[in-house]
Amino acid sequence: RALQDDLESLVDAPSSFSAKSGERGTIKPKANFDADQDAAALKKAIEGLGTNEKIVIEILTTRSSAQRQLICKAYEKATSRTLVKDLKGDTSGDFEELLVALITPPAEYDCHEVMRAMKGAGTKDKVLIEIFASRSNQQIKALSDVYFKETKKQLTAALESEVSGDYSKALLLLALGKRDESTTVDVNKAREDAKALYNAGEKKWGTDEAKFIEILCKKSIPHLRQTLIEYKNISGKTLQQSIEGEMSGDLENLLVAVVKCVKSVPGYFAELLHESMKGGGTDESTLNRIMVSRSEIDLLDIRAEFKKLYEHSLISLTQIFLNN
Known part of the structure; x- marks a missing residue:
């Protein structure tokens, strides 16, 4: 877990919370895009005997989300039917779920x-x-x-x-979506928050959950990154270790997820993807959700984190799991 403890490098690391859409995604808008042409190709692929899945996949996975919306409009204009309805009628299961996810605005x-x-x-x-x-x-x-x-x-x-x-x-x-968005960090304030968290957890009998909730769910990401460093200095443990030791159930899971996302959203998703593919069966809906919702935000970074954490490439592992 040495990776996770490399807190110092966090402070200046880029954050997915402030990433501009498209910078670190795997899907980019297609050049020379023609929505009517794509809509016609999809219509042909869907209306034939049995769907031509190859064409559907080729079109929907190589256009940006905004372009897919234009294809949906063009498709409806050409056929008087919605693309979503036609795809649902022609496909099923996880594949249907994935296609519907791709043509739904984020x-x-x-x-x-x-x-x-x-x-x-x-x-x-x-x-x-x-x-x-x-x-x-x-x-x-x-x-x-x-x-x-x-x-x-x-x-x-x-x-x-x-x-x-x-x-x-x-x-x-x-x-509520009201997390503080300031980017400047006051080290003293971060140290105060780290102390408050230490006093609310490790240091007392019983845990003052309200303190953890208030700091972790309201303060800015840069501030919290500094707070994680200060916390480790004060308590000798990482904040995640303290939360895992002090809390249980959904609250623990939520606050640990927040701490992981403060450190690295791509790292958090790399872990979730790995979890969704290990063990008995693949959790396809998690796999679909992460791949689609991050494809234009930070999927390149998620891939890099995945390789760092698990020594396999995300692509090769996904192929193995989905072909089983």
Whole structure:
């Protein structure tokens, strides 16, 4: 785990929270793009006997999300049907899920994943944790706007009825999308926060969860990176180790995810991808969600982190798992 303890280099490392879309993604907009041409090719691929999956994959995975939206419009104009409906009618299972994810705008896709996680008995907290710990304020606000547009309800109100306790408090703070965005770091303030966290956890009998929640869910990413360094200096442990020792259940999982994302969002996703592929079967929906939602943000960095952590390339490992 030496990698994770290399805290000092963190402070100046780029952060996916502030990455401009497209800089570190694997998918770039296609040059000489023609939406009508793509729509016609998709129409032909779908309408023939049995879908020509190769053409569908070729088109949808080599266009940017914004270009796919233009293809959807052109397709509807040409056929009077929506592409999403036709793909759902012609494909099934994980493949269908992946194609639908690709043609859904990012904020809408995040929103639908959150809605799916809240649907039915038992909330899929893993999905809520992954999304709310890793998204920027802008992404969370965009997701909330879609939620309101589609349900006429506030997302936070819906979440409140699904989750409870300290975990609920932390999740709702993140779901407000109001994390401090200042980029300057005051080392003394970071040291104060590190001390406050140490006093709220390691140093006392019982844990003051509220303190952890307030600092980790509200303070800026650069400030928290410095706080992680100060914390290690004060307590001799990493903050993640302390949280794992002091807390349990969903609150622990959420705060650990936040700490991992503060350090490195790509590192966090590399771990989740590895988890989704190890053991008995592949967790395709996690695999789909991460690949699609990060493809234009930081998938190049996720690939690099994956290779550093697991000594395999993400591409080779994905091929092995998906062909099994």
